[in-house]
Amino acid sequence: MALVQQSSPHAHRARPTSRIMLWVILAALPGLxxxxxxxxxxxxxxxxxxxxxxxxxxxxxxxxxxxxxxxxLRDNTxxxxxxxxxxSLPQFTPWWVSGIAxxxxxxxxxxxxxxxxxxPFNPAMVGYALALISFPVAxxxxxxxxxxxxxxxxxxxxxxxxxxxxxxTAVDGWTMxxxxxxxxxxxxxxxxxxxxxxxxxxxxxxxGWEWVNLAFLAGGVLLIALRIITWHIPVAFLAGxxxxxxxxxxNADQYAPLQLHLLAGGTMxxxxxIATDPVSAATSHQGKLIYGAGIGILVYLxxxxxxxxxxxxxxxxxxxxxxxxxxxxxxxxxxGHHKARRGVPGRxxx
Amino acid sequence: xxxxWDFTGGIHPPENKHQSTARPIRKADMPDRLVLPLQQHIGxxxxxxxxxxxxxxxxxxxxxxxNGMGVPVHAPTSGVIESIEQRPVPHPSGMADWCVVLxxxxxxxxxxLSPIDxxxxxxxxxxxxxxxxxGISGMGGAGFPTDIKLRPPRDRKVETLILNGxxxxxxxxxxxxxxxxxxxxxxAGLKVMAxxxxxxxxxxxxEDNKPEAIAAMRQxxxxxxxxxxxxxxxxxxxxxxxxxxxxxxxxxxxxGIPADIGVMCQNIGxxxxxxxxxxxxxxLISRVVTVTGEAVREPGNFEILIGTPIHHLLETAGLAQxxxxxxxxxxxxxxxxxxxxxxxxxxxxxxxxxxTAAELPAPPPEQPCIRCGQCAEVCPMELLPQQLFWYSxxxxxxxxxxxxxxxCIECGACSYVCPSSIPxxxxxxxxxxxIRTQRAEQLKADRARERFEARQxxxxxxxxxxEQRRKERAKAAxxxxxxxxxxxxxxxxxxxxxxxxxxxxxxxxxxxERKKAKAAAGTQEQPAPSSTEVADDKxxxxxxxxxxxxxxxxxxxxxxMLDEARAQQADNVEKLERAVAKNHDRVQRAQQALDQARKQxxxxxxxxx
Numbered sequence: 001m002a003l004v005q006q007s008s009p010h011a012h013r014a015r016p017t018s019r020i021m022l023w024v025i026l027a028a029l030p031g032l033x034x035x036x037x038x039x040x041x042x043x044x045x046x047x048x049x050x051x052x053x054x055x056x057x058x059x060x061x062x063x064x065x066x067x068x069x070x071x072x073l074r075d076n077t078x079x080x081x082x083x084x085x086x087x088s089l090p091q092f093t094p095w096w097v098s099g100i101a102x103x104x105x106x107x108x109x110x111x112x113x114x115x116x117x118x119x120p121f122n123p124a125m126v127g128y129a130l131a132l133i134s135f136p137v138a139x140x141x142x143x144x145x146x147x148x149x150x151x152x153x154x155x156x157x158x159x160x161x162x163x164x165x166x167x168x169t170a171v172d173g174w175t176m177x178x179x180x181x182x183x184x185x186x187x188x189x190x191x192x193x194x195x196x197x198x199x200x201x202x203x204x205x206x207x208g209w210e211w212v213n214l215a216f217l218a219g220g221v222l223l224i225a226l227r228i229i230t231w232h233i234p235v236a237f238l239a240g241x242x243x244x245x246x247x248x249x250x251n252a253d254q255y256a257p258l259q260l261h262l263l264a265g266g267t268m269x270x271x272x273x274i275a276t277d278p279v280s281a282a283t284s285h286q287g288k289l290i291y292g293a294g295i296g297i298l299v300y301l302x303x304x305x306x307x308x309x310x311x312x313x314x315x316x317x318x319x320x321x322x323x324x325x326x327x328x329x330x331x332x333x334x335x336g337h338h339k340a341r342r343g344v345p346g347r348x349x350x
Numbered sequence: 351x352x353x354x355w356d357f358t359g360g361i362h363p364p365e366n367k368h369q370s371t372a373r374p375i376r377k378a379d380m381p382d383r384l385v386l387p388l389q390q391h392i393g394x395x396x397x398x399x400x401x402x403x404x405x406x407x408x409x410x411x412x413x414x415x416x417n418g419m420g421v422p423v424h425a426p427t428s429g430v431i432e433s434i435e436q437r438p439v440p441h442p443s444g445m446a447d448w449c450v451v452l453x454x455x456x457x458x459x460x461x462x463l464s465p466i467d468x469x470x471x472x473x474x475x476x477x478x479x480x481x482x483x484x485g486i487s488g489m490g491g492a493g494f495p496t497d498i499k500l501r502p503p504r505d506r507k508v509e510t511l512i513l514n515g516x517x518x519x520x521x522x523x524x525x526x527x528x529x530x531x532x533x534x535x536x537x538a539g540l541k542v543m544a545x546x547x548x549x550x551x552x553x554x555x556x557e558d559n560k561p562e563a564i565a566a567m568r569q570x571x572x573x574x575x576x577x578x579x580x581x582x583x584x585x586x587x588x589x590x591x592x593x594x595x596x597x598x599x600x601x602x603x604x605x606g607i608p609a610d611i612g613v614m615c616q617n618i619g620x621x622x623x624x625x626x627x628x629x630x631x632x633x634l635i636s637r638v639v640t641v642t643g644e645a646v647r648e649p650g651n652f653e654i655l656i657g658t659p660i661h662h663l664l665e666t667a668g669l670a671q672x673x674x675x676x677x678x679x680x681x682x683x684x685x686x687x688x689x690x691x692x693x694x695x696x697x698x699x700x701x702x703x704x705x706t707a708a709e710l711p712a713p714p715p716e717q718p719c720i721r722c723g724q725c726a727e728v729c730p731m732e733l734l735p736q737q738l739f740w741y742s743x744x745x746x747x748x749x750x751x752x753x754x755x756x757x758c759i760e761c762g763a764c765s766y767v768c769p770s771s772i773p774x775x776x777x778x779x780x781x782x783x784x785i786r787t788q789r790a791e792q793l794k795a796d797r798a799r800e801r802f803e804a805r806q807x808x809x810x811x812x813x814x815x816x817e818q819r820r821k822e823r824a825k826a827a828x829x830x831x832x833x834x835x836x837x838x839x840x841x842x843x844x845x846x847x848x849x850x851x852x853x854x855x856x857x858x859x860x861x862x863e864r865k866k867a868k869a870a871a872g873t874q875e876q877p878a879p880s881s882t883e884v885a886d887d888k889x890x891x892x893x894x895x896x897x898x899x900x901x902x903x904x905x906x907x908x909x910x911m912l913d914e915a916r917a918q919q920a921d922n923v924e925k926l927e928r929a930v931a932k933n934h935d936r937v938q939r940a941q942q943a944l945d946q947a948r949k950q951x952x953x954x955x956x957x958x959x
Contacts, residue, residue: 009762
């Protein structure tokens with residue numbers, strides 16, 4: 001009789017990493033749908049292209065590292081990285097710019113650090129920041145003008161041609177500055193009411209963008225409901241932005257108003273899908289609150305006083321740096337102890 | 351309504367309890383042999399008090415602990431002690447231990463029993479002694495002697511006595527079925543324990559997935575002050591620390607025991623055993639065991655004699671051998687797999703799961719940790735399982751300990767939810783084991799150092815005392831000498847008669863001094879090479895050579911010993927160092943003497959020619 005020898009526990013709940021990642025992808029679909037509906041085919045093409053390239057780069061590098069390719073590819077994490085880049089890059093980003101972003105995300109930010117679980121920085125945001133610094137023109141002038149699929153957005157073929165054969169230059173009538181960019185540059189010389197007359201803001205808050213952000217918010221709520229992420233990081237992130245806006249930016253003639261901060265740009269995508277990447281985020285609840293709030297504050301700082309119209313990538317990367325430090329000082333209080341044991345062994349007690 | 355608190359974390363695994371609650375508690379037939387391990391409790395193993403070949407009666411004490419902590423072992427039926435030998439016992443390692451093998455004679459004849467009619471008339475110590483003599487140790491898991499547990503330290507008054515009927519582990523229903531069918535016995539035993547401890551509160555905690563047990567217990571406690579607390583089903587609510595938190599809102603201090611906060615937990619089965627020991631005088635010779643899993647056709651609970659081999663139990667429940675894949679002793683969360691089905695049921699055995707491969711499948715291969723933190727979400731001790739995992743894997747045990755590794759109760763909730771199917775608990779067990787080993791080695795090294803230092807101090811003291819004694823002797827000798835001289839002078843002054851004697855003494859003195867001077871000169875200067883002396887020395891060259899080789903050989907041996915001692919950091923390094931130095935000098939002297947002798951030998955023929 002050959003009985004199985006196994007250490008406890010003998011029961012396991014079957015929700016493997018691959019399924020968690022699949023849920024993340026599914027939860028992002030409403031946002032992608034909204035992007036496609038309000039800004040045309042660009043994001044969808046980007047997403048497909050980035051996922052394909054991410055899987056390819058991951059497979060190639062895993063083979064190079066002598067790791068089991070299928071075993072790791074099946075965890076779907078490379079696909080999520082590709083997805084996040086495709087969702088956050090400008091709609092008409094030339095294929096090679098997004099390609100460089102994806103390849104550097106997978107190879108430099110992930111595999112060179114040891115692959116899944118070992119990367120200190122959010123891979124997608126490393127790729128995004130690299131592209132933004134290296135190709136500032138391509139990364140800022142290729143945002144699609146908000147135009148619904150049924151109301152004047154460029155067709156699928158045209159978009160495909162623009163991305164894969166269109167060069168780096170913008171096409172007038174297709175692209176437009178993002179609401180955050182527009183507000184930031186015009187507010188110095190105009191009043192808030194004058195700035196908001198620009199078509200990029202539309203009738204509500206930020207034409208198209210508000211729906212995209214709400215769709216990502218809905219997807220994020222689903223992830224929380226499924227217990228794939230906890231509420232701590234997104235809520236702290238949004239609270240950080242809100243607190244900064246209320247404290248420093250209440251004058252709409254000087255700074256973008258709060259609703260624009262929350263519902264324009266990559267706020268909701270960043271809060272629920274990017275900042276919550278578990279590998280590069282803080283671990284304890286308290287740590288997650290600090291981490292999320294830090295990102296929110298940095299997003300506001302860079303948007304208001306920095307050189308970039310949006311700032312999720314840089315803010316996430318900066319807080320990634322701080323994660324080991326945050327983790328060090330925010331362990332929970334263990335049952336039966338008076339207080340949490342912070343710091344390193346031998347230097348502080350609890 | 352009892353106020354309840356919640357504990358953090360926890361999981362809701364499939365309960366799988368209905369399979370074994372459909373049938374009432376059954377009895378199994380008598381097995382061919384009963385195997386009774388001498389150590390079924392925490393403490394010292396029991397020693398045999400009967401001889402091999404003796405016939406023993408049911409309930410007769412066959413082994414007892416005379417020195418140290420422990421409880422006796424009794425014969426579960428009448429029969430003959432066939433042997434005492436090493437047999438596999440229930441243990442994760444599959445190790446063997448000393449067991450008494452009893453061959454039942456089929457008569458099941460009881461020994462004389464001494465029940466207590468009215469325990470309240472007795473001294474508490476007498477009742478505790480009755481409990482000890484019944485061989486009762488905690489039947490929930492660890493097997494701590496119950497009589498000792500019921501004597502908490504004087505300064506730790508137990509205010510709350512908790513009877514743990516939570517039974518949160520999936521599959522196990524032994525306590526559930528016991529409460530359903532033997533609620534009155536449970537309460538009777540609980541009352542005895544309450545009378546011993548005199549707590550201000552006595553509460554039975556039962557998970558809300560056991561409505562029948564709750565109803566039976568409610569009925570049994572009617573008219574008493576015992577509370578029945580229905581706690582929400584969540585694993586591990588039956589963990590001692592968690593149940594205490596649920597029922598009292600208090601936490602057991604890290605490294606402490608529940609009595610530190612005035613609480614004590616007892617097990618359902620233990621309560622029944624205490625009741626039987628007191629009211630019927632019967633020792634602990636049987637217990638209720640759940641036999642379940644998809645590889646048995648008739649899962650259920652059995653009132654089974656201690657010492658019954660597991661395979662006998664499985665056969666009674668209708669084992670389908672071909673479907674059996676994994677045999678788990680205990681529950682699926684904290685139980686361990688058995689290597690053999692010959693191990694016996696012991697006092698702490700509560701469940702046997704005969705699982706098929708589909709029922710408890712092997713976990714998928716371990717993937718990298720993605721720091722998702724689900725382990726921390728479910729940890730009932732509020733630890734950081736993933737950090738503990740990183741540090742355990744990296745061998746950074748100091749950091750793991752700093753993050754309270756030793757507060758881990760190994761409930762398995764973290765491993766259960768891990769999306770990367772990392773065997774987290776196994777990593778913690780490994781780290782704990784390594785740390786314990788390191789501590790033991792450190793302790794050993796510290797003791798060796800202390801011993802060495804004490805020895806050094808002793809040697810130094812002895813040396814000083816020796817020196818002291820030598821000085822005293824020298825002083826005494828000098829005084830005696832001075833006294834003698836003074837006497838001699840007095841005698842000289844006395845008169846002519848002693849002149850001769852004094853002159854003689856002076857002559858002797860002079861001769862002695864000359865001799866002394868000569869001796870001193872001899873040691874300082876090389877002896878003058880006179881021809882006669884050389885002639886005497888000549889045959890000695892061979893002897894000197896021999897002496898030199900001997901000295902060299904001895905030096906080598908000593909050096910070898912010293913090197914070895916240094917490598918092992920033995921206590922005698924210093925001593926050996928001195929010995930080597932001494933031998934080194936000896937070799938040098940021998941070499942010198944030999945060289946000298948050779949030189950002389952070379953000169954001799956020249957001078958003689």
